[in-house]
Amino acid sequence: MYLARGFSDDPGIWLWTIGALALYVLITYGLTYRARARRGSAQPARDAVHDLKDREDPQPLDQRFVSRVIMLCGAGITGLVAALTSGVVRTLAVGLTIGVAATAWAYYDHRTARRASAQR
Template sequence: MYLARGSNDDPYVWLWVLGALALYALISYGLAYRARSRRGSAHPAHDALHDLKDREDPQPPENRFFSRLIMLGGAGLTGLVAYLTSGALRVLTVGLTVVLAVAVWAYYDHRTQTRAAAQR
């Protein structure tokens, strides 16, 4: 009997993925909170939380393409850094690369989302 197995080099790969998604949500919330507080909102934390929930409007195709390109480029760069390093250096460099890539991705999505919202 054969068992289906994937590459199991790093058993914590799902934790890295979930951490990156949580970091994206946290950075997106921080950017929305900052934008709401600068606009003089009475409840910037509450409004920022609703802004994240109301992001269900689809992006224009060119914005979605560049957002996915940033996401995949960051993932590729993170994979390359993980491949080229080992030990404690790997954890440090992959962590920094993930934070940088997710911050760029969240910032791009925030900037394009606020431009679309301003045009309405």
């Protein structure tokens, strides 16, 4: 039985996707924790968790667009790397690409969140 063209029945793709999103959350938490600790928070871990879930202020449209472009380019590059490699090299290359893309995305969101809160 064929599924829609371009969609794989491989559960590994879902694991890679969930892993990339988990990596983004972990990196965002780490950056927020570091910022809270530098500012002298009494409980930086708890404050960083609250910052993760308190995202009521939406990003301005231009910052949101750049954030989504970073996310989509990272996904595109990851897909290209996966298509061009195979075997163990694929696993290592895709893992490295996901790490770099998620780090860039989380760092950009962290930097723009600080600027947006400082402007208010």
